[in-house]
Amino acid sequence: MTPLLSTATGILLALTTIIVHPEAVNGFSRSPHRATHHVHTTTLMSWSDDEYDGSYRSSPSRGGSSTRQKSGRDRRSNGGQSGRGYRGGGRSGSGRGSGQPRPNRESKESIRYPQNNFGYDDDDEYNYPNNNNDRMIQQQRMTNSIGCPLFGTCPGCVVDNYVADIDIIKSAQLYFSSSSVQKHISSSSHVRQSRGHYYNEDGDDDDEFYKIKVPSSITHWRTQAKLAVAADKKWSRDAGCKIGLYQRNSHDVLPIPDCQVHHPSINKAVEAVVKATSVVRTPAYQEDTGTGLLRYIQCQVELSTGKVCLTLVMNCEKLKECQPHLSYLVKELKRSEPKLWHSIWCHCNDSAGNAIFARDSTRWHPIEGPPYIREKLPGADPDSREGLLYFSPMVFRQANYEGFGEIAKQVREAIPNGSKVCELYAGVGLLGLSALLHHGKLAEEYNDSDGGIQWLRCSDENPENARCFERAVSSMPMKITGRSPKHLQKDKGQKDKRTRKNQKGKPSKEMSIKDLMDSMMTEASDESNPPPVDPSEKVTYMQASAAAAILKGQALGANVLIVDPPRKGLDEPVLQQLCQPYNPNQMYAEKPNALSHMPRHTVNWVNDVRTLIYVSCGFDALARDCDQLLSSNAGWKLESATGYVLFPGSNHVETVVVLRRK
Numbered sequence: 001m002t003p004l005l006s007t008a009t010g011i012l013l014a015l016t017t018i019i020v021h022p023e024a025v026n027g028f029s030r031s032p033h034r035a036t037h038h039v040h041t042t043t044l045m046s047w048s049d050d051e052y053d054g055s056y057r058s059s060p061s062r063g064g065s066s067t068r069q070k071s072g073r074d075r076r077s078n079g080g081q082s083g084r085g086y087r088g089g090g091r092s093g094s095g096r097g098s099g100q101p102r103p104n105r106e107s108k109e110s111i112r113y114p115q116n117n118f119g120y121d122d123d124d125e126y127n128y129p130n131n132n133n134d135r136m137i138q139q140q141r142m143t144n145s146i147g148c149p150l151f152g153t154c155p156g157c158v159v160d161n162y163v164a165d166i167d168i169i170k171s172a173q174l175y176f177s178s179s180s181v182q183k184h185i186s187s188s189s190h191v192r193q194s195r196g197h198y199y200n201e202d203g204d205d206d207d208e209f210y211k212i213k214v215p216s217s218i219t220h221w222r223t224q225a226k227l228a229v230a231a232d233k234k235w236s237r238d239a240g241c242k243i244g245l246y247q248r249n250s251h252d253v254l255p256i257p258d259c260q261v262h263h264p265s266i267n268k269a270v271e272a273v274v275k276a277t278s279v280v281r282t283p284a285y286q287e288d289t290g291t292g293l294l295r296y297i298q299c300q301v302e303l304s305t306g307k308v309c310l311t312l313v314m315n316c317e318k319l320k321e322c323q324p325h326l327s328y329l330v331k332e333l334k335r336s337e338p339k340l341w342h343s344i345w346c347h348c349n350d351s352a353g354n355a356i357f358a359r360d361s362t363r364w365h366p367i368e369g370p371p372y373i374r375e376k377l378p379g380a381d382p383d384s385r386e387g388l389l390y391f392s393p394m395v396f397r398q399a400n401y402e403g404f405g406e407i408a409k410q411v412r413e414a415i416p417n418g419s420k421v422c423e424l425y426a427g428v429g430l431l432g433l434s435a436l437l438h439h440g441k442l443a444e445e446y447n448d449s450d451g452g453i454q455w456l457r458c459s460d461e462n463p464e465n466a467r468c469f470e471r472a473v474s475s476m477p478m479k480i481t482g483r484s485p486k487h488l489q490k491d492k493g494q495k496d497k498r499t500r501k502n503q504k505g506k507p508s509k510e511m512s513i514k515d516l517m518d519s520m521m522t523e524a525s526d527e528s529n530p531p532p533v534d535p536s537e538k539v540t541y542m543q544a545s546a547a548a549a550i551l552k553g554q555a556l557g558a559n560v561l562i563v564d565p566p567r568k569g570l571d572e573p574v575l576q577q578l579c580q581p582y583n584p585n586q587m588y589a590e591k592p593n594a595l596s597h598m599p600r601h602t603v604n605w606v607n608d609v610r611t612l613i614y615v616s617c618g619f620d621a622l623a624r625d626c627d628q629l630l631s632s633n634a635g636w637k638l639e640s641a642t643g644y645v646l647f648p649g650s651n652h653v654e655t656v657v658v659l660r661r662k
Contacts, residue, residue: 141214148260157649176210184630186637215406218648223301231284240278269308280328307342343369378405387476390468412438422558424546426458428468440480459542459549482538547573557590560611569621579632612659635661
């Protein structure tokens with residue numbers, strides 16, 4: 001009986017192993033990148049269903065000839081084409097001013113709130129899939145097919161299935177596994193090195209330092225699209241216009257009805273515009289002659305309503321030159337699809353070349369509907385009013401908004417409690433405001449009066465971004481932003497105006513060096529008794545390029561810096577500052593005038609930054625910038641690197657790199 005009992009026990013254990021680990025039936029992982037033999041564990045890489053926002057952009061500086069551009073070569077079909085694109089002073093909020101003692105870096109940065117109440121384990125800092133359900137979802141996204149009937153003909157996608165099996169990700173994996181990068185991986189990273197190989201301390205079989213994730217569905221993820229327009233029949237306007245993408249190596253427009261990566265509302269909007277142009281006989285732009293009217297269209301979907309903000313790009317200099325065709329077209333669109341449109345805009349662009357939009361802000365004209373699309377702030381509770389983001393057609397918006405929310409999640413979770421945060425290339429402030437809300441909610445939940453983000457400074461050079469940012473801050477809870485509603489600020493503004501009027505004409509009192517030093521010493525305070533926070537400066541926005549903002553002291557006093565540059569990477573002045581070593585002789589300051597006694601070329605404008613979060617949409621530029629950062633004597637170490645397949649079907653990866661220094 002004993003041999004029979006042993007045999008039965010062995011069969012029972014084998015069946016249990018198969019039930020618990022269904023992938024062990026074949027003995028191999030189903031990962032598209034590795035076939036690692038295993039029995040008791042499964043190898044799984046996480047992927048995201050977001051799309052390359054630059055794929056619909058055309059860059060005159062790069063000489064791009066396609067409206068929707070690609071960044072790689074399709075190995076599964078002939079005629080793959082490499083693609084090009086572009087994305088397209090005062091007192092600090094913490095109350096500490098110039099000349100104050102440098103805060104103890106270990107007091108706040110080493111503190112992290114428990115995270116298990118927010119859907120991930122304490123040890124799973126960046127929320128990689130840690131249960132079978134998440135693993136299955138990621139596996140399906142990585143292996144499923146987009147199922148587009150136009151694949152191989154349409155230039156929009158380079159792969160139809162295995163969306164993570166693309167050249168750019170293989171290049172990224174090779175880069176982060178190289179010995180020149182491995183030696184700069186922080187000892188605090190979850191993946192550590194042993195005898196030349198990496199292992200995961202959390203017990204995950206995926207021993208890759210460079211994690212891969214597909215953050216959304218691989219179909220219908222695109223909520224913004226820029227499409228080219230051409231005459232359906234060259235010598236007749238009765239047929240209307242055709243709308244789609246430029247075919248490979250040409251400017252011949254290929255219609256893409258029912259595109260599988262477009263949000264259904266975009267496909268519906270394109271069909272409506274095509275029909276309307278036929279009804280009202282709208283003349284399409286003729287590139288060879290420079291005549292015609294309608295050049296491009298842009299469709300942006302408001303996810304909460306499914307409505308479309310439509311921008312009609314017209315071949316004219318002024319709005320009146322678009323008439324009467326523009327009025328006829330808008331009237332027909334409203335008649336045929338009255339519930340589809342969120343708003344309709346006209347953009348006048350009569351310039352030669354491939355630029356879809358002119359840089360002149362006066363070329364934008366609202367025709368119908370509200371001026372802004374509103375989206376839920378990533379991390380906000382959908383059942384409560386915790387914050388909205390505002391987008392006009394004049395600002396940059398991620399084409400895969402849902403997928404980019406996963407990137408925002410990693411960014412906010414990488415920020416230590418109690419940080420002072422500066423965000424360059426901020427756009428409308430999505431990453432910074434998401435982090436502000438997240439840490440504010442944590443501080444409230446754990447009743448931590450010193451928790452949350454102490455202050456947030458954002459910057460970008462587009463003036464429309466600043467207006468969208470201010471609206472977003474006004475929509476957030478006052479206890480998190482520190483700002484009172486605008487209608488309560490009118491009296492304060494009138495008081496300031498009267499004060500300035502009363503002081504007009506009075507000679508200003510000159511301040512001696514002794515007076516300046518006395519003022520600095522008076523303002524200085526220790527950590528145990530900080531001065532009160534000025535609520536008006538807890539959350540601020542500077543209209544300036546990244547290079548200008550960094551040299552104006554935007555990052556002074558910040559211990560966390562977030563950068564989300566365009567595909568070209570960091571501006572040279574920003575990179576130079578980040579490559580400078582920490583200067584212990586430079587006093588802690590949050591205002592530029594505190595360092596006025598130092599020659600400007602000796603100031604380290606990022607001296608207190610200890611965490612750098614780099615969100616990259618161009619991997620070549622990221623690798624170049626990382627090489628300079630890691631090889632400098634600034635002390636940077638890699639903590640994590642995650643690749644997001646933000647635009648499934650394209651040869652593009654968004655990479656989030658977290659670097660820290662002591």
